[in-house]
Amino acid sequence: MLKTKKLWIFPWSFKESFLIAALLLISSVLIQLTTSTSSPVIEFPYNLIALFSFAGIIVILHIFRKRSNLIRWLSGTHAAVSAIVLFGILAIGMGLIPQYRNTVPGDILHNIVNSWTYFIALTFLLLVLGLTVLRRKPSFSFMYIGFILNHLGFWIFLAASSLGYADMQRLRMQTNIGKAEWIAFYENRKPVELDIAIELLDFNVEFLTPSLILFDKEKENPIHDVKPLYITKETKNGNIGDLQIEITQFMEESMPFDSGFKQYMGPGAVTSAHIIVKKNDQYIQGWVSTSSKYLRNYAIELPDKQVLILKHGEAKNYVSYLKTYTKSGIIRTDSLFVNSPITINGYKIYQVSYDKDLGKYSDISVIELIKDPWLPYVYAGITMLIVGALIMFYLGTYQKRQNE
Amino acid sequence: MNNIWYLFPYFTYLIIVLGLGTVILSTFYYKKNAFKLLTHLLILMSIACLMVFLILLWIDLERPPMRTLGETRLWYALFMPIVGFIVLIRWKYLWFTIYCLLIGDLFLLLNLLHPEMYDKSMMPALQSIWFIPHVIVYIISYSFLGASTLAAIVGLIRFYAKKETFLFHILANNLVYLGFSFLTLGLSFGALWAKEAWGHYWTWDPKETWALITWLAYLVYIHLQIRYKKNNIIGFWVLSISFAILLLCWFGIQYLPAAQNSVHIYN
Numbered sequence: 001m002l003k004t005k006k007l008w009i010f011p012w013s014f015k016e017s018f019l020i021a022a023l024l025l026i027s028s029v030l031i032q033l034t035t036s037t038s039s040p041v042i043e044f045p046y047n048l049i050a051l052f053s054f055a056g057i058i059v060i061l062h063i064f065r066k067r068s069n070l071i072r073w074l075s076g077t078h079a080a081v082s083a084i085v086l087f088g089i090l091a092i093g094m095g096l097i098p099q100y101r102n103t104v105p106g107d108i109l110h111n112i113v114n115s116w117t118y119f120i121a122l123t124f125l126l127l128v129l130g131l132t133v134l135r136r137k138p139s140f141s142f143m144y145i146g147f148i149l150n151h152l153g154f155w156i157f158l159a160a161s162s163l164g165y166a167d168m169q170r171l172r173m174q175t176n177i178g179k180a181e182w183i184a185f186y187e188n189r190k191p192v193e194l195d196i197a198i199e200l201l202d203f204n205v206e207f208l209t210p211s212l213i214l215f216d217k218e219k220e221n222p223i224h225d226v227k228p229l230y231i232t233k234e235t236k237n238g239n240i241g242d243l244q245i246e247i248t249q250f251m252e253e254s255m256p257f258d259s260g261f262k263q264y265m266g267p268g269a270v271t272s273a274h275i276i277v278k279k280n281d282q283y284i285q286g287w288v289s290t291s292s293k294y295l296r297n298y299a300i301e302l303p304d305k306q307v308l309i310l311k312h313g314e315a316k317n318y319v320s321y322l323k324t325y326t327k328s329g330i331i332r333t334d335s336l337f338v339n340s341p342i343t344i345n346g347y348k349i350y351q352v353s354y355d356k357d358l359g360k361y362s363d364i365s366v367i368e369l370i371k372d373p374w375l376p377y378v379y380a381g382i383t384m385l386i387v388g389a390l391i392m393f394y395l396g397t398y399q400k401r402q403n404e
Numbered sequence: 405m406n407n408i409w410y411l412f413p414y415f416t417y418l419i420i421v422l423g424l425g426t427v428i429l430s431t432f433y434y435k436k437n438a439f440k441l442l443t444h445l446l447i448l449m450s451i452a453c454l455m456v457f458l459i460l461l462w463i464d465l466e467r468p469p470m471r472t473l474g475e476t477r478l479w480y481a482l483f484m485p486i487v488g489f490i491v492l493i494r495w496k497y498l499w500f501t502i503y504c505l506l507i508g509d510l511f512l513l514l515n516l517l518h519p520e521m522y523d524k525s526m527m528p529a530l531q532s533i534w535f536i537p538h539v540i541v542y543i544i545s546y547s548f549l550g551a552s553t554l555a556a557i558v559g560l561i562r563f564y565a566k567k568e569t570f571l572f573h574i575l576a577n578n579l580v581y582l583g584f585s586f587l588t589l590g591l592s593f594g595a596l597w598a599k600e601a602w603g604h605y606w607t608w609d610p611k612e613t614w615a616l617i618t619w620l621a622y623l624v625y626i627h628l629q630i631r632y633k634k635n636n637i638i639g640f641w642v643l644s645i646s647f648a649i650l651l652l653c654w655f656g657i658q659y660l661p662a663a664q665n666s667v668h669i670y671n
Contacts, residue, residue, distance in 0.1 A: 081628055091616050095660065097662055170604070339601050368603050382595060382596065386588070
């Protein structure tokens with residue numbers, strides 16, 4: 001059994017560690033409340049200086065490790081657990097309370113990432129983690145390599161992602177058909193003039209097949225346990241639950257005309273179908289259609305407060321054809337899809353959205369331009385974590401063999 | 405084409421019958437080698453059955469069946485028996501394998517009771533090469549961690565019944581290391597995917613935040629158990645709480661006020 005020892009006598013264990021974590025939490029809240037400030041945001045080159053100074057402090061502390069009980073505690077498991085728990089408490093806070101980017105500086109709860117509490121918890125975690133990395137005696141064992149990849153990888157990821165955040169440029173731009181645009185906007189709506197100009201040549205969106213769904217008018221919800229009927233030009237009949245459906249006419253793009261619909265290709269067009277519904281020898285027929293900005297949808301009312309509606313297929317994929325002009329006179333064209341960003345002049349460019357009311361006739365496309373100079377270091381950290389995880393998986397089985 | 409979910413009840417019944425057969429056979433497991441082989445065969449057959457259904461569903465939906473909650477349950481029902489089988493072959497814990505099988509069956513029954521939404525669509529951001537590795541790695545991790553929680557709970561029960569718990573400490577520990585390494589892979593793949601799809605690798609999306617909390621909880625366990633080598637009652641509790649957080653992350657996010665705009669909400 002462990003001997004009971006007095007509090008605050010070295011070596012410190014979990015009790016002292018958690019008390020210190022609590023102390024850090026309370027004092028950071030006090031700093032925030034009394035100064036009404038957010039944690040410092042440092043940009044290049046000051047963040048680089050801060051990084052090297054911090055790493056230097058960790059190395060110096062490590063050198064004096066043998067002489068100080070406090071430093072020995074900082075590089076041990078007890079401190080590690082308390083640092084992880086402190087950081088975890090803040091993460092739980094972020095997971096429970098809605099977070100906003102711009103809050104008044106005194107508001108700790110709704111912008112935890114920019115609070116002093118987060119800043120101090122992260123610094124404590126990085127300090128403990130850094131000292132832990134240096135503590136372990138180097139060797140050529142898998143054990144050590146795995147340890148270093150996991151701990152140093154996490155340190156690099158945390159340090160590079162938080163210190164590099166201020167240097168990230170994240171801009172939005174609305175590109176238009178027939179007009180080159182070179183003004184983009186920061187998240188806080190501040191405009192910025194770029195050294196490239198982008199013109200939208202064409203935009204296209206593909207939709208999934210529309211579906212006939214049964215809607216409960218009373219609960220104002222689709223009836224989930226009945227399979228919807230997906231309809232295309234080829235679909236002539238089918239069933240939804242016990243309803244037999246016959247499709248007499250189907251138009252992907254149409255407009256209401258007289259008492260029915262007529263083919264119409266252009267902005268504002270909706271998908272429509274004329275259907276005959278049969279239920280228990282009763283026939284009901286009529287038009288169903290999707291809705292648009294200008295048209296409400298057509299639906300077929302059925303007995304038992306049920307309605308048959310035509311649901312527009314979700315966007316399957318969309319693509320912008322972009323023409324980019326750079327200052328050096330290079331002109332290039334690219335197709336920009338969701339999920340596959342392109343790189344131009346150091347910017348990673350993403351497809352974000354389009355004019356949903358116009359669908360495939362959209363004459364605009366919103367794109368995002370991102371520059372993140374710290375990304376390679378963040379990725380280095382992630383790669384180390386991935387390799388470390390694989391080694392951990394391998395060693396896990398190895399440990400078992402030893403135990404047997 | 406007829407939607408393949410209509411076949412689901414038959415697959416479920418077949419798998420459950422195979423599962424019950426395994427339970428009955430396993431009582432003779434140590435009597436004769438033939439029973440041993442037959443038990444293994446039945447377990448593999450039930451795994452194969454679900455695999456066939458998943459393949460059919462994949463073809464039928466024309467997308468990987470990993471989008472809705474019900475679909476992720478199917479993968480869990482697939483990997484839980486696989487983890488159980490690995491444990492059986494590697495460490496010969498028969499009771500443990502049976503538990504894993506039954507939990508897999510339970511997940512199938514849950515799907516029977518809560519019919520799936522028949523949704524074919526998949527938003528463009530999900531159409532990525534990261535989608536399949538991200539989900540599979542997570543489900544494998546959840547299976548290992550679920551199994552380790554099982555070991556922890558049995559350990560807790562034995563502790564309060566004043567019985568020896570060391571074996572369960574070892575088992576829980578082994579499984580946590582395997583599960584945690586996959587959890588790390590899942591989180592990392594998620595970050596790499598997020599950079600391609602949303603422009604940044606970490607946006608504190610509620611699901612991300614809760615995945616991180618889950619990861620941190622297991623990280624606490626891993627560091628705690630270094631200090632408590634033998635008397636691991638605290639470790640058992642931390643494991644149980646960690647799994648509760650994991651379940652919240654998996655199923656409970658949509659009920660949180662912070663998560664109303666999350667990209668990870670399952671329909």
